[in-house]
Amino acid sequence: MLFNSLAYLIFFPIVAVCFFVFPKKYRWLWLLLCSFYFYMSWNVRYAGLMLLSIVITYTSGILLGRVNSGTADAKHKNVHRKLIVAGSFITNLGILFFFKYFNFVNSLLAGISASFSAEWPVSDLNVLLPVGISFYTFQALSYTIDVYYDRVKPETHFGYYALFVSFFPQLVAGPIERTGRLLPQIKATPAFDSDRMRSGLASMWLGYFKKVVIADRVAVLVNTVYNDPGSYKGMPLIIATLFFSIQIYCDFSGYSDIAIGSAKILGFNLMTNFDAPYFSKSISEFWRRWHISLSQWFRDCLYIPLGGSRVSKPRKYFNVFVVFLTSGLWHGASLNFIVWGALHGAYQIAGEILKPWRDRLLGFFRINGETFVRAFIQILMTYTFTCFAWIFFRANNLRDAIYIFRNIFNFNDMAPADTSLFTPGLDPKEFTLALASAAVLLLIDILSRKRDLFCCLVKRKLPIRWAVYIAAILCIIIFGSYGIGYDAADFIYFQF
Numbered sequence: 001m002l003f004n005s006l007a008y009l010i011f012f013p014i015v016a017v018c019f020f021v022f023p024k025k026y027r028w029l030w031l032l033l034c035s036f037y038f039y040m041s042w043n044v045r046y047a048g049l050m051l052l053s054i055v056i057t058y059t060s061g062i063l064l065g066r067v068n069s070g071t072a073d074a075k076h077k078n079v080h081r082k083l084i085v086a087g088s089f090i091t092n093l094g095i096l097f098f099f100k101y102f103n104f105v106n107s108l109l110a111g112i113s114a115s116f117s118a119e120w121p122v123s124d125l126n127v128l129l130p131v132g133i134s135f136y137t138f139q140a141l142s143y144t145i146d147v148y149y150d151r152v153k154p155e156t157h158f159g160y161y162a163l164f165v166s167f168f169p170q171l172v173a174g175p176i177e178r179t180g181r182l183l184p185q186i187k188a189t190p191a192f193d194s195d196r197m198r199s200g201l202a203s204m205w206l207g208y209f210k211k212v213v214i215a216d217r218v219a220v221l222v223n224t225v226y227n228d229p230g231s232y233k234g235m236p237l238i239i240a241t242l243f244f245s246i247q248i249y250c251d252f253s254g255y256s257d258i259a260i261g262s263a264k265i266l267g268f269n270l271m272t273n274f275d276a277p278y279f280s281k282s283i284s285e286f287w288r289r290w291h292i293s294l295s296q297w298f299r300d301c302l303y304i305p306l307g308g309s310r311v312s313k314p315r316k317y318f319n320v321f322v323v324f325l326t327s328g329l330w331h332g333a334s335l336n337f338i339v340w341g342a343l344h345g346a347y348q349i350a351g352e353i354l355k356p357w358r359d360r361l362l363g364f365f366r367i368n369g370e371t372f373v374r375a376f377i378q379i380l381m382t383y384t385f386t387c388f389a390w391i392f393f394r395a396n397n398l399r400d401a402i403y404i405f406r407n408i409f410n411f412n413d414m415a416p417a418d419t420s421l422f423t424p425g426l427d428p429k430e431f432t433l434a435l436a437s438a439a440v441l442l443l444i445d446i447l448s449r450k451r452d453l454f455c456c457l458v459k460r461k462l463p464i465r466w467a468v469y470i471a472a473i474l475c476i477i478i479f480g481s482y483g484i485g486y487d488a489a490d491f492i493y494f495q496f
Contacts, residue, residue: 001041002490003258004211011038016265024189028163031186031266038168039131046130049099053092054165057140058158060088061147065154081148088144096137099129104333132172134330138297139176140165145301146179155179160186169262173255173491175273175293182268190267200264202454205472206444207257210250211491212480214437217430218243218250220481222394224425229400234411236424237404244394245387246438249278252291255491276445278386281378283347286386294330298323317352321345331393336401340392347385433479 001007015034022030040047067080097105103124110120143164146152155161164183170176225232225240232240256273263270277290287295306319321342328341391408395401423431447453457465 001038003255003262004208007041012262019266020192027189028159028186031168032159032163032166035163035166035168035171039166039171042131043128046133049095049130049133050136050166051162053095053137053140054162056091057088057144057165058155058161060084060144061154061161062156064144064147068150085144085148089141092137092141096133098125099127099133101329101333135174135176136165136171138294142176142297142301143179152179152183155183157187167263167268169259169266169268170270173252173259174291175256175259175271176297177270177293178296181271185268193267196267197265199454200261202457203257203261203264205261205476207254207259207261208476208480209437209472210254210257210441212482213476214434214441215247215250215254216481217426217434217437218247221423221425221431221434222247226394226400226404227396229395229404229407232424233407234409237408240424241387241391241394241404241408243434245278245383245390246434248390248393249274250438250441251491276449278383279379279445279449280382281375282382283344283351283385286382287344287348294327298327302326317349320348324348335398336392336395339398339401340389343389343392347389437479 001011011034015031019027019030036047039050063084064081067077067084070077072080106120106122106124109122113120143152143155143161147154155164160183163186164177164179167177167182167186222240222244225236226244229237253274260270260272271293273292275289275292277286280286280289303319303323306322307315308319309316311319322345324341324345325338326341327344328337328339331337331340388405391404392398392401395404426434444453457468460468
């Protein structure tokens with residue numbers, strides 16, 4: 001069930017109305033049933049995998065609690081705790097590996113065997129990747145880590161914990177919530193709040209605007225070029241890459257906005273997952289503002305356990321590179337994503353090493369202090385490096401990515417008079433609408449960093465508020481891109 005489908009627009013109001021009508025002590029059960037129904041709308045059988053992950057991590061939490069309260073000495077407690085955590089990680093990541101990475105690793109081994117003229121005896125598996133498995137697996141494992149480090153106490157109520165993992169607004173594409181934020185809210189049973197409802201609806205509107213007005217429209221051009229890159233050189237490749245940077249931001253942050261808005265209407269606060277990332281002045285800042293929940297997960301569950309920054313500089317750079325390689329692999333079982341992750345790791349390391357030289361260069365040109373010119377240069381450079389990395393993220397395979405990388409500035413075969421070279425897949429009207437919509441979003445991002453736009457709106461008089469509400473709804477209805485036969489388009493991050 002997609003957020004941008006008619007089914008969700010029917011499903012969610014029913015869920016919300018019944019949630020506040022039911023007695024408080026049964027509301028968690030209603031949300032749990034609705035969350036499993038939401039997930040089973042894709043594939044009933046894969047709900048069993050999510051339930052297995054819930055049972056494993058719930059049990060690991062109970063066992064960790066018993067070990068912590070036991071009478072064994074500290075040394076034996078530590079050994080037992082590590083064994084429990086290892087068991088939780090091995091089983092959960094084993095399930096993830098089986099469904100997401102087995103065929104990838106198997107094909108690599110088959111290729112290596114073929115290079116030695118040997119036959120690889122294992123065939124690929126014919127299995128579908130369960131929707132959102134990476135997200136709910138990481139959220140469940142974060143609970144194990146939080147209990148291990150005694151950040152939270154083990155949850156004994158299985159229903160509350162199952163809802164924490166399966167909560168439908170953020171189940172299949174995040175934000176990846178931490179135990180200490182979401183679980184207490186589930187146990188508190190929030191009451192209806194009209195202000196929260198209006199704020200949630202505003203967030204959902206922004207998400208739908210990003211998705212159906214911008215992301216699904218620019219996707220036409222992006223898919224036209226990236227699904228047949230050999231037919232293009234120069235400007236079409238540049239435009240498609242820039243448009244993909246818009247598409248993936250609007251698609252993924254749009255999902256997060258709808259998820260946050262849906263949860264807020266029900267009385268739950270989910271963490272902010274995006275914070276105008278394309279205004280970042282460095283790659284490290286970009287990752288503090290892009291997919292924030294995943295960045296924090298890798299920081300807490302991988303980077304810090306590896307030693308973080310409390311080690312020598314070479315070891316710190318190694319830790320950073322491992323985190324970004326793992327992040328690339330988390331996004332997809334393909335060499336493309338590994339290269340994408342490696343690029344961002346290299347960006348981070350190079351940025352830190354070259355920082356003194358960069359500051360000297362800016363000083364030489366007398367671009368000192370936090371001036372507009374300096375900020376603009378830093379933002380432009382960060383965005384440019386990010387877009388180059390997006391090539392490997394979006395390309396269908398590594399060969400296509402290399403072709404695009406080599407030909408993106410090849411203007412030799414272009415005919416400037418042919419406008420179709422600049423708008424492949426979109427007519428000039430749709431192309432202009434895509435640019436105008438992206439400009440509106442840019443303005444919203446700029447203004448939202450200075451003030452809370454929703455709070456400004458609710459302070460206005462009732463006729464003004466309703467005029468804005470109606471105009472916003474009409475904007476999505478009129479300018480939305482609804483796909484062939486009005487089919488809802490998938491969100492990009494569902495494949496992860």
